[in-house]
Amino acid sequence: MRASLSAIRIFEAAARLGSFKDAAGELGLTSTAVSHRVRGLEGDLGVDLFRRSHRKVELTQAGAELLEAARAAVSLLDNAIDRISSETRSVTLTTTPAFAALWLAPRISEFQAQFPNLSLRTEASHTSIDLERTRGIDAAVRYSLSTSSEGQLLVRERFKAFASPGTFARQAETRSVAVLSYRWRSRGLEKLALDAWETALGQHGSLKVISYDDEHHAALAAVSGRGIVVLSDVLAQHLVSSALLEDVLPDASIPGHCYRILVPNRTQADRDTQQVVEWLHDEMRSLRT
Known part of the structure; x- marks a missing residue:
């Protein structure tokens, strides 16, 4: 039957x-x-x-x-x-607000040019969604510990100090360096990163800390010339390549976590979802080398 x-x-x-x-x-x-x-x-x-x-x-x-x-x-x-x-198909991706704003958004036009009949929708949240129980989400880009084994590895990050061109030189000259801080999601990583840059940047003058709610807010404040932001090189990539930020201490960096792509069982065979996964891997290759 x-x-x-x-x-x-x-x-x-x-x-x-x-x-x-x-x-x-x-x-x-x-x-x-x-x-x-x-x-x-x-x-x-x-x-x-x-x-x-x-x-x-x-x-x-x-x-x-x-x-x-x-x-x-x-x-x-x-x-x-x-x-x-519908002629226009869609894939919904959930990820963090910072990844959506700083890495994904600047590349959406390139994605649309490559896949004109496929719409990439983004849901940005710090909340980890159960992909197997939540309908309407096709894949997730998650910020994970470097030791995590879930999903497919996209890229490992390093934290570096960035500022808009000329900002660090001007602030170092006046011996007053502004550090643009934000609420870190990993407390252990926060202390390691801030201690390292407090030592490195403190050599150039007294430090003034300006706090922001999220890392992409601090990054955009750095673009406007407010100060120096300690940021993942993954999230800073587009801003640096667009000459909106520069690496102010090229020889200094510390390892961070990683970004991984997760696909629930129900969409693993979906051709559109797999195209998005392959595109993400292709876009990340420049950071792996």
């Missing part, structure tokens, strides 16, 4: 989210309707797909096997529908 596609889609959502209630919310159904369709599917197949308890549902071995196939089937259907319903 053949199960209905609608029942498979409902099962996939319930299995992925681990909740009939959450699946109902995603699909615009009632929890009762989801439970009824799953019961009907189990009856048609003659096996239990879930172990039910008071607060949650868990997949049985048969359910886990069906989920693997259902994910691929739902992904293929959604991708085909997207292509049929």
